[in-house]
Amino acid sequence: MQNKFYIMDYISRKRGIPQFHDTGDTMKKIILTGGGTAGHVIPNLALLPALKDAGFEVSYIGSRDGIERGLVEAAGLPYHGISSGKLRRYFDVKNFTDIFRVAKGLSDSVKIIKKIKPDIIFSKGGFVVVPVITAARLCGVKSIIHESDITPGLANRLAMPFASKICVSFPETLGFLPQNKTVLTGTPIRRTLANGDRLYGLKLVGFEPGGKPVLLVTGGSQGAAAINACVREALPSLLEKFRVIHLCGKGHLSGINSPGYVEFEYLTDTMPDILAAAEIVISRAGANTIFEMLALKKPNLLIPLPKGKSRGDQIQNAESFEKQGFSVVLHEEKMNPQKLFSEVLNLYNSRESYKKTMQSHQLTDGVAGVLNVILDTANNIPHNQG
Numbered sequence: 235m236q237n238k239f240y241i242m243d244y245i246s247r248k249r250g251i252p253q254f255h256d257t258g259d260t261m262k263k264i265i266l267t268g269g270g271t272a273g274h275v276i277p278n279l280a281l282l283p284a285l286k287d288a289g290f291e292v293s294y295i296g297s298r299d300g301i302e303r304g305l306v307e308a309a310g311l312p313y314h315g316i317s318s319g320k321l322r323r324y325f326d327v328k329n330f331t332d333i334f335r336v337a338k339g340l341s342d343s344v345k346i347i348k349k350i351k352p353d354i355i356f357s358k359g360g361f362v363v364v365p366v367i368t369a370a371r372l373c374g375v376k377s378i379i380h381e382s383d384i385t386p387g388l389a390n391r392l393a394m395p396f397a398s399k400i401c402v403s404f405p406e407t408l409g410f411l412p413q414n415k416t417v418l419t420g421t422p423i424r425r426t427l428a429n430g431d432r433l434y435g436l437k438l439v440g441f442e443p444g445g446k447p448v449l450l451v452t453g454g455s456q457g458a459a460a461i462n463a464c465v466r467e468a469l470p471s472l473l474e475k476f477r478v479i480h481l482c483g484k485g486h487l488s489g490i491n492s493p494g495y496v497e498f499e500y501l502t503d504t505m506p507d508i509l510a511a512a513e514i515v516i517s518r519a520g521a522n523t524i525f526e527m528l529a530l531k532k533p534n535l536l537i538p539l540p541k542g543k544s545r546g547d548q549i550q551n552a553e554s555f556e557k558q559g560f561s562v563v564l565h566e567e568k569m570n571p572q573k574l575f576s577e578v579l580n581l582y583n584s585r586e587s588y589k590k591t592m593q594s595h596q597l598t599d600g601v602a603g604v605l606n607v608i609l610d611t612a613n614n615i616p617h618n619q620g
Contacts, residue, residue, distance in 0.1 A: 262612055263350060266311075267295045267366045268358030269302035269318075271454065273522040277380065277600070278358045279309050280422040284605050293350055295343060297362045308502070316342035318362040336365055343369035354378065354612050356604075357397075359390050367393035376611055380604060382421055382521030383547040384554060385410055399607050403521055403600070404554060417607055420598030421525040428530070430510030438504055439496045441477055441511070446494065447582060450512035452481040458518055460566055461537055462486055465516070468571035469495060475579060479508060514582050516574075519552035519563075528560055529597055533588040535581050540566045559591040 264285060268274040278294070285292055296302035298315035306313045317338035343366045347355075355370045355377040357363040363379070370377040380401040381390050394400055400411055401419040408416055436443055449472065453461045462482045465472070472478055473494045480497040482488070487497055501508055509515075509530055517523050519538035527534045536555065538548035555561040562581050564573065581588070 261289045261291050262353040263291045263293070264608070264612075265293050265295055265347070265350060265352045265355045265366075266358070267355060267363050268360050269296040269300040269362045270360035271520075272301060272305065273382065273454070273520045274358050274360040275302045275305045276424065276522055277382070277422040278356070279305065280424040280601060281356070281604060282309060282311070283425065284601050285608070288605065288609060293352070295346060295362070295366050297339075300360075300362065302360075302362075305502075314342075314346045316346070316362065316365065318365070336361075339365035340369055340372075344372060347373045347375060354608060356380070356608060357390075357393065358382075359387060361389045364389050364392050367396050371396040378604075378607055378611060380419070380422075381407060381411075383407075384550040385545075385547060387545065387547065398611055401604050401607055403525065403598075404551075406554065417603070418598070419603030419607060420600035421521060422600040422604050423522075423526055423529050424506075425601070427506045427509065427526060430506030430508070432507070432510040435504070435507035435509070435511030438507060439479055439511070441494075441496075446475065446477050447513040448479060448511050449476040449514055449516065449578065449582075450479045450481070450508060451516045452518070452523070453483055454518050454520060454523065458483065458537070458539075459486065460569070461516065461518070462488075464569050464571055464574050466490065468575045471571070471575040472578065475582070479512065514578070514585060516578065519548035519555070519561075521547075521551050524551055524555055524561065525597075525600070528555070528592055528595065531589050531592045533581055533585040533592075534561050535577055536561045536563050537566055537569060538563065558595070560588065560595070 266278045268278055282292060293312045293314065294306045295314045295316060296306060297318035303313055303315060317335045347369055352375055355366065355375055357367055357377060357379045367377050376398040377396065378399045378401060379390055379394055379397040382403050384404045384406045398415065400416045402408065402416060403421040405418055408418060433443060441448065451461065451465050465480060466488060469492065473492060477494040481500060482497050484499045487499060509532065512532065515527060515532050515534040517534055517536060519536040524536065536552040538552040541549065552561060552563045556563045562577055564577050
């Protein structure tokens with residue numbers, strides 16, 4: 235299937251994105267950073283082919299033991315791990331010890347930046363970015379931050395004063411941030427998602443073509459215990475109408491052996507094929523995930539992480555997509571097996587209407603938008619600064 239989203243030729247030739255000035259210098263260097271969840275890493279990896287085609291030498295700074303290490307190293311990037319603490323919005327004794335971890339991370343970051351001498355740093359969020367972006371300012375290196383959600387999280391709010399530019403996914407976000415350095419770019423989406431093969435996806439999970447429609451359930455890279463439990467309770471009803479592929483998160487496999495039901499902890503390389511096989515999707519409402527659903531025109535039921543477990547960003551994301559006609563929203567506190575089944579059935583029966591609405595939307599090209607900002611900033615920096 236031809237990639238409809240991010241063919242690299244158009245980045246340099248068809249969209250008019252600026253290229254590096256030919257000054258005879260060696261290639262420019264960029265450090266990517268972000269971590270804690272896959273949603274803070276995958277957009278960085280989505281940028282990687284475009285950055286390399288644009289002539290960047292790419293390195294990555296992440297936490298020493300975070301989920302980002304495995305994802306980044308699998309992509310073949312040099313990885314530099316730093317000490318990273320979590321800054322909580324509530325009282326916890328770990329807040330006091332984590333201050334020292336953040337300080338150590340700042341020292342680690344300064345050393346790495348001075349060694350690599352990057353021209354620019356691009357951050358995708360997560361608490362690991364606070365010491366990295368602070369160190370960039372101390373080292374005189376310009377940085378760019380991307381905020382995926384409608385309102386910025388704590389880590390990005392702490393880092394934003396030190397950034398040269400802030401990229402955002404939602405138009406609503408522009409009202410929360412400084413106008414002089416905020417740019418609506420959209421979210422970088424992996425170009426490989428468009429290459430999924432439906433028949434191969436069905437084969438991977440042992441489903442025959444032409445059977446019941448396929449429902450994909452995902453709670454994100456770490457899973458979602460509440461969604462897992464409710465889906466499994468609703469399985470007898472769901473399996474009457476659908477075949478179910480369930481991505482339940484590491485350590486959350488149930489061992490259920492029912493015809494038409496398969497479960498995995500997490501998928502990476504085969505995810506495009508699994509998405510191609512699915513008619514509809516149940517998901518959390520992380521910004522990266524919902525923009526991927528929009529790009530693929532997949533009707534979806536969003537169950538956002540509730541406020542008691544988050545700052546409410548997923549609720550805002552989900553409500554925005556519901557208002558635009560892209561998604562159905564079921565709040566976790568109202569979820570039960572009967573309600574879940576009813577909403578899934580209604581979504582499937584209305585799927586063509588949702589597809590039509592998504593097809594009429596002019597999706598912002600996040601890869602091109604972010605690359606534009608990076609190149610524009612890098613072209614105004616003398617090589618090997620810092």
